[in-house]
Amino acid sequence: MTSTLIAPGTAIGKPAHRDPNVLRWLAAYTSSMVGDSVYYIALSWAAVQQGSPAQAGAVMAVSAVPRALLMLGGGVIADRFGPRRVVIGSDLVRCAAGLSVAALLFLTSPGLWPLALLAVVFGTVDAVFMPAVGALPARVTTRDQLARVQGMRGLAIRFANVVGGPLGGLAVALGGAAAAFGLAGLLIAVSVPLLISVRMREPAVDDKAEADAGNADAGDAGEGAGGRGAAPGSAVLGAPDSEAGGATATARATTPLGDLQAGLRYIRAHRVLAPLMLAIALGDLGFVGPLNVGLTLLADERGWGASGMGWVLSGFGVGAGAAALLLTVRGRLPHAGHVAGWAILAGSVAIGALAFVPGVLAAVGVALLVGLLAGLSGALCGALLQTQADPAYLGRVTAVSSLVSLGFAPLSMPLSAAAIGAWGTGPVFVGSAAVCGLGGVVALCVRDLRRAELPG
Structure with missing residues (x-):
């Protein structure tokens, strides 16, 4: 005569890696990411062919400006109108832009201006696309499967990096930049019908209550649990895409600036999210410089050559892929906050050690x-x-996280290059490792983050 009550949204079902709905989302995401990789190959090749190396570098970098400036606004849009609508719209724009440039390059030789314009369009759309992509998994699976979905997403990114580069190079070799842009547009287009077929779920009341519990005693009552100090109607900002008109009604009831301010207040007052953002920022700032420009300079200094640097990058990719696979198979790890803190700290030590290894194999x-x-x-x-x-x-939370990782962290690359020129690779790698390690210290010293657990 005993029965178990299962709260809405937490019912036990198929694990994410066996759920057809999640797999359709993953296929859409993977196709879009492979298209992105092909796009970058096509853009770099076309820019080099149409202009000088300095001009090509400027074209490649120009997309970062709108992406960084508009990222927070993109999070507001994802929360106001629903992440699936935003991702589908973003993919349609990117597909149309890529195919248009492909046609232009096929018919004529227009110079650098369409490439620069395309980079600006992609950067602007990325500012909306990235927060929406981050908010979408919570709509396609239950909370207890979100950790597994993160692992699956990591595997998709690794797959796109491995496949996209050679595929883009092959397209350039066979048909030039026009063919590569066309292929990128078609790969991005494949994601649209897949996303349309994905069923959205409404986050359960219990989901929100658990998130609110971490914020219950923060700040004043107006910024308290669940961000109830937000403008009226903000509680349905994350309404699922299937509820036509719900998010639109909310958009009329609040202002974008008010939504952005409410999101920033929510993060600042949250006992886990606020220190987690700081840990992510410090970890990325200490990681990006050495593992990008620093590794190139280290390989040149040690005489490893381009092939040696490629092997080192492959080692990093294999390790990252193994971590994603572990989370995909296990679904969750106990003591997540604790493990994340120690992983950041140990990883920082390994970053510092990279500058002192004797040879390529090590x-x-x-x-x-x-x-x-x-x-x-x-x-x-x-x-x-x-x-x-x-x-x-979730869209605004993802936007802040993406801005930290993709907007601020890359600023460390020119600083790392200049510092290596002045002091050498060893001191700069050690200094970067110290910055990265501070992220682990934050995660381990803040009690609520250290004790944070993944549902399961």
Whole structure:
């Protein structure tokens, strides 16, 4: 005569890697990411062919400006109108832009201006696309599967990196930049019908209550649990896409600026999200410089050559892929906050050690360890963001996280290059490792983040 009551949205079903709905979303995401990789190959090749190396570099960098400036606004749009609508609209715009440039390059030789315009369009759309992509998993699976979905997403990114580069190079070799742009547009287009077929779920009341519990005693009552100090109607900002008109009604009831301010207040007052954002920022700032420009300079200094650098990067990719696979298979890891903190800290030590290894083989082994630890901490931090944030704020939470990782962290690359020129690779790698390690210290010293758990 005993029965178990299962709250809405937490019912036990298929694990994410066996759920056809999640797999359709994953196929759409993977196709879009492979298209992105092909696009970057096409853009870099076309820019080099149409202009000088300096001009090509400017074209490649121009997309970063609108992406950084508009990212927070993109989070507001994702929360106001629903992440699936925003992702579908973004993919349609990117597909149309890529195919238009492909046709233009096929018919004529227009110079750099259409490439620069395309880069601006992609950067602007990315500012909306990235927060929406981050908010979408919570609409396609239950909270207890979000950690596994983060692992699956990590595998998709690794697959896109491995496949997209050679595929883009093959398209350029066979048909030039026009063919590569066309292929990129078609790959992005494949994601649209797949996303349309994905069923959206409404976040359960219990989901929101658990997220609110982490914020219950923060700040004043107006900024308290669940962000109830937000403008009226903000509780349905995250309404599922299937509820036509719900998000639109909310958009009329509040202003975008008010929604943005409410989202920032929500993050600042949250006992887990606020320190988690700081840990992510410090970890990325210490990681991006050494593993990008720093590794190139290190390989040149040690005489490893381009092939040696490629092997080191491959080691990192294998490690990161192994971490994503682990989370995909396990579904969750206990003591997530604790493990993430120690992974960041241990990964920072490995980053510092990379500058002192004697040869390529040892560097590959250390890079594999860096990838494993960085991939594990990144996946856990992403899963904690997904599960700790109130779904109504998830787009804005993802936007802040993306801005930190993709807007601010890349600024460390020119600084790292200049510092290596002045002091050498060893001191700069150690200094960067210290900055990265501070992220782990934050995660381990803040009690609520250290004790944060993934549902399961």
